[in-house]
Structure formats: structure tokens, C-alpha cells
Amino acid sequence: MKGVFDRCSGKYIAFSWICSFGFTERWRRQCAAALPEPPTATPTGYDLMAGTGELWPHLLRRFPDLASITAVDISSGMHQxxxxxxxxxRAHRITFVEDDVLASALPDASADFVVSTFGLKTFDTQHQAKLAELIARCLRRGGVFSLIEASDPKxxxxxxxxxxYLKAMLPLIERLFLAGAQDFTMIxxxxxxxxxxxAFGDRLRAEGLEVELKRCFFGCATLVAGRKPS
Ligand SMILES: C[S@@+](CC[C@H](N)C(=O)[O-])C[C@H]1O[C@@H](n2cnc3c(N)ncnc32)[C@H](O)[C@@H]1O
Known part of the structure; x- marks a missing residue:
């Protein structure tokens, strides 16, 4: 997976904007808006699977006094x-950790918030359980989280x-405009x-977190947000 995203990083931003008709930006904004109030006025926390950091402007607009965001990603290409x-x-408020969230050494109780956008969908049930465990472990008591992912609008x-559109048009657009970025066709x-x-929401509940689930735009994305009880 690291190799895939290192290869794609140069084209990822343009691709996601054009092909989602701006929906990915809207969903990132909704993810930041759904984050409950952190336990402190100057919170620090993690953006897991941060990629190119498109969530940060939304997060910093909503919490102007936010002290720092640690971007966690397996791919340094995206982050650079x-x-x-x-x-x-805004680089002075961003730090980066190259880390695999499925085998992470992030310290216990080290975050007031955890956010993540569009990193979940490649994870199977076991991976989702590991991610839920990581979020519960990293959050301080009273810490908050919000994650969003594109979904199947059953x-x-x-x-x-x-x-x-996802399975036929996207690969075509990719061939025409994003030569060489074949990995995106898997979306x-x-x-x-x-x-x-x-199911991921259930995993978070099993880890003792308070969780709310929300369907966005007829279920084309789902948002899970909540808090670690204080
Ligand atoms: C689809 S991109 C999402 C990027 C960004 N959050 C956004 O809103 O566009 C998924 C990101 O997850 C990262 N990633 C995938 N598996 C990972 C893992 N096991 N640990 C850490 N990062 C991972 C990839 O390198 C990539 O940057």
C-alpha cells in the first residue's frame, strides 16, 4: 500500500477534486464540523492516513487555537x-510521523483529537479492529474523534x-487525464x-468509545464521530 500511495501522491489532489465534483472537499469539511469539542482549548492530535493534508484547513478554521496536528501516514511522498x-x-503547526496505523507505536493517551478522511476503505474487518484499538488507545480521557469514508449507498x-461512475467512468477519466495513475481505478x-x-463504528464502541454514525449524501459517505468518556 505504501508503494501505491507514493506513486500516486503527485496526482492525488487534482484527481480527487475533479472526479468527486467537489464532494471530497465537502465531506472533509463535514468531518471537521462533526468533531466534538476537544477537552482543551489548545488541543493536539493526529490526522491518521493524512495523505496530502487536505483536512487541515477545515480543522484549523474550526479550531483556530489548535496547537498542533501530527500527520500520520505510511507514505512520505504524500506528506512531502x-x-x-x-x-x-501552516507548517509550524504540523508535524509528521511515518507510521503504519496497523502496527503503530504512537504513545498511549497522547491526543486530544483523532481525525481521518478516506483512509478506511482499504481496510478489512481485522484492520478496522486494529485501527479502532489505536484510536481508543491514543486518545486522552475526554478526547474526541471524527472519521469519514466513501461508502456504498445501498x-x-x-x-x-x-x-x-465509480467502476467504469473513473477508470476512463484516469486513462484520459491521469496517465500512469492506474491504482486509482480500485476506488x-x-x-x-x-x-x-x-461495522467500524461498532468496533469503536467495543473499545469503550461513545460513537455517532451519520450517512452523508444518500449514504455515498459515512461519518463516525464521538468521544472517549472522561
Ligand atoms: C485515500 S488517501 C487519503 C488521504 C487524505 N486523508 C485525504 O483526505 O485525501 C489514504 C492515505 O492513507 C495512507 N495509508 C494507507 N494505509 C496506511 C497505513 N496502514 N498506515 C498509515 N497510512 C496509510 C496512504 O499512504 C494515503 O496517504
Missing amino acids: RALERLHRH GWILRPLFLL GTYSTSFGDAS
Whole structure:
């Protein structure tokens, strides 16, 4: 997976914006908006599977006194590009840890918040259990979290069109505009096999966290947010 994202980092931002018709940005904004109030006015925390850090502007706009975000990602390619091109003016509030969230050494009780956008869908049930365990372990008491992921909008009347777009149109757009970025064509397959974030929400509850689940845009994305009891 590290190799896939290192290869894709140069094209990832443009791809996600064009092909989602701006929905990925909207969902990132919703993810930041759904984060409950952190336990302190100057919180520190993790953006897991941070990629190019597109969530940070939304997070810093909502919490102007936020002390620092530690970006955690298995791919340093994504992060280097993010800091050089996008986040130079906020770099003093961002640190980076190259780490595998499935075998992570992040310290216990080290975060007031944990956020993550679009990193879940490649994870099977066991991986999701490990991620839930990591979030519960890293959060301080009273700490908060919010994650969002693209989902399979089961029951939506336009689902067949949506899936056609993901599985047939996206690969075509990629061939035409993003030559060489073949790994993106897997997004449709990943999203349908992921389903939605409800099973992940159950894993977080099993770890003792308070969890709320929300469907976004007819279930095309799901959001899980909540708190570690104080
Ligand atoms: C689809 S991108 C999402 C990036 C970003 N959060 C966003 O909103 O666009 C998924 C990211 O997860 C990272 N990733 C995948 N598996 C990982 C793992 N096991 N540990 C840490 N990062 C991982 C990839 O390197 C990539 O940057």
C-alpha cells in the first residue's frame, strides 16, 4: 500500500477534486464540523492516513487555537508534497510521523483529537479492529474523534449510476487525464467491498468509545464521530 500511495501522491489532489465534483472537499469539511469539542482549548492530535493534508484547513478554521496536528501516514511522498505545495504557511503547526496505523507505536493517551478522511476503505474487518484499538488507545480521557469514508449507498435509487461512475467512468477519466495513475481505478471496488462505516463504528464502541454514525449524501459517505468518556 505504501508503494501505491507514493506513486500516486503527485496526482492525488487534482484527481480527487475533479472526479468527486467537489464532494471530497465537502465531506472533509463535514468531518471537521462533526468533531466534538476537544477537552482543551489548545488541543493536539493526529490526522491518521493524512495523505496530502487536505483536512487541515477545515480543522484549523474550526479550531483556530489548535496547537498542533501530527500527520500520520505510511507514505512520505504524500506528506512531502503537501508541505511544499499546500501548507507552507501552516507548517509550524504540523508535524509528521511515518507510521503504519496497523502496527503503530504512537504513545498511549497522547491526543486530544483523532481525525481521518478516506483512509478506511482499504481496510478489512481485522484492520478496522486494529485501527479502532489505536484510536481508543491514543486518545486522552475526554478526547474526541471524527472519521469519514466513501461508502456504498445501498438502497439509493441512483446507486446503479453511482457504481457505474465509480467502476467504469473513473477508470476512463484516469486513462484520459491521469496517465500512469492506474491504482486509482480500485476506488469503486474498495468502496463496494467496504460497504459503510457502521461495522467500524461498532468496533469503536467495543473499545469503550461513545460513537455517532451519520450517512452523508444518500449514504455515498459515512461519518463516525464521538468521544472517549472522561
Ligand atoms: C485515500 S488517501 C487519503 C488521504 C487524505 N486523508 C485525504 O483526505 O485525501 C489514504 C492515505 O492513507 C495512507 N495509508 C494507507 N494505509 C496506511 C497505513 N496502514 N498506515 C498509515 N497510512 C496509510 C496512504 O499512504 C494515503 O496517504
